[in-house]
Amino acid sequence: MAKETDSGEFGVLRSKRTATRYQILVEIAERQPAVNQQEIADAIGITAQAVSDYLQDLVEQGFVNKHGRGRYEVTKEGVDWLISQTDGLREFVSHVSEDVIGQVETETAIASTEISEGETVSLTMQDGVLRAMSGDTGGATAVAVTDATPGTDVGITNFEGVVEYDLGTVAVVSIPQVQNGGSQSVDGQRVVELGEEHDLVAVAGAEAVALAERTGLDPDIRFGTPDAVQEAAAKGLDVLLLAATDALSRHTDKLREQNVSYEVVDAGE
Structure with missing residues (x-):
């Protein structure tokens, strides 16, 4: 059987099968050489029979060596594959953390007062623009992630409450x-x-x-x-x-x- 190459934007997350193979290889690497298939099944939420089928496939792929009943070892090829997939996951997690979540959780407001990074601010909507002022007296608050002077832009996160304002007509x-x-x-x-x-x-x-x-x-x-x-x-x-x-x-x-x-x-x- 030809070896699978799990390249692409999401790497190991590209398919459920690939993700399961990754999890099983990690479990084997942690438990080798004595590998209890039921313990692996319980750890990753699949049946013991499914683990057995995946193990057979991993042996055929050359990612795992079998040394008798219940004794398995991840090969160099298997370790290399784990490393490559882990590197891809690390890059993807970094992208999500820095580019996706960061964009979602950080908003921009206009400072109405002097604001220091880490300070709690109150939020209002004025002239169609989100405004922030020092203090937590308003119905909606956030935490400043940058310093700002009045009239300049300020980054805010950790929102609580609702900015109350009437819709226009x-x-x-x-x-x-x-x-x-x-x-x-x-x-x-x-x-x-x-x-x-x-x-x-x-x-x-x-x-x-x-x-x-x-x-x-x-x-x-x-x-x-x-x-x-x-x-x-x-x-x-x-x-x-x-x-x-x-x-x-x-x-x-x-x-x-x-x-x-x-x-x-x-x-x-």
């Missing part, structure tokens, strides 16, 4: 396409008033851009508006969306999918 002004009157058919003064009542202004479609320019509004969001408007509202910001009728549905569909409240406002002349 979206006011939608539907603008007819140019062949149906375009931006000129919309009450510019009403749009200006709506802009003053909202945190952000987003435009979708040429007619919307024309309306913003006519009314002197400076759009905060011009590209990727379906996702950006939904995200802004989810972070607690109120958004005025000026959207041409042919762009309207993809925005409202996105808002409904994410359970974001919106209202289509009549701003016709």
Whole structure:
């Protein structure tokens, strides 16, 4: 039988069979030369018959030598294979620990006060941005992993509690396409008033851009508006969306999918 080569991104984790072979080889190396198959079975959670089948395969692979009933020894080839798989596992665990878990557990906030590494901070959501201030008086806290001065970014981890804030809303002004009157058919003064009542202004479609320019509004969001408007509202910001009728549905569909409240406002002349 040809020897298996367990290469690939996850090495020994690539398949259940490979992982079991690895565990059995480790158990044999710890117990050799007297190997009790039932003890190995109990240790790794399979049947004694399965251990016997794996042992026969490992002997055929050249990874284990059998020296009589119940006496086994891992060969040099078996040790080399264990080392190679262990090295792969070590690299994978390092990747998970440093790149995956580290990214998940560490967030970034803006410091509202002077903060020192290791200090407990309180968390709030302001203007759609997570803010951290020294002390544990808030309903949500974390631990700073970097130093920070007011207005700078700070790394935080070990979160407890919930950051409480109200979701934003979206006011939608539907603008007819140019062949149906375009931006000129919309009450510019009403749009200006709506802009003053909202945190952000987003435009979708040429007619919307024309309306913003006519009314002197400076759009905060011009590209990727379906996702950006939904995200802004989810972070607690109120958004005025000026959207041409042919762009309207993809925005409202996105808002409904994410359970974001919106209202289509009549701003016709």
